[in-house]
């Protein structure tokens with residue numbers, strides 16, 4: 001019986017963290033997405049054109065709506081990808097990442 005309880009607890013921790021982890025926006029996720037060509041279909045990533053992220057520092061000061069618009073322009077344009085919902089974890093993560101550049 002003890003064994004079984006342990007298994008159940010273990011199982012639910014794994015399940016919970018995968019469920020929460022899948023949707024929670026984070027800076028790390030934004031950085032990964034920024035360097036990932038899977039955001040679009042052109043074989044490019046954000047980093048292909050924005051290799052020097054220091055040049056994006058000023059964009060860190062834009063308000064979120066403006067940033068979302070610009071990011072979607074870069075996604076639907078050069079990346080030939082699908083627009084991201086402003087409430088999606090992907091977009092929120094990208095915004096978090098770009099905002100973090102201000103302090104670097």
Ligand code: HEC
Nearest residue numbers: 039044045046048049056058059070071074075078079094
């Ligand atoms: C084909 C090249 C290309 C790709 C790929 C690309 N961008 Fe851009 N991006 C540009 C150009 C060109 C501009 C406008 C000129 C500039 O400010 O550098 C720009 C502007 C921006 C700006 C505004 C910069 C400012 O200071 O106003 C942000 C933020 C940005 N891009 C983010 C992204 C993100 C995030 C991605 C990936 C989803 C991405 N870009 C993919 C070329 C690209």
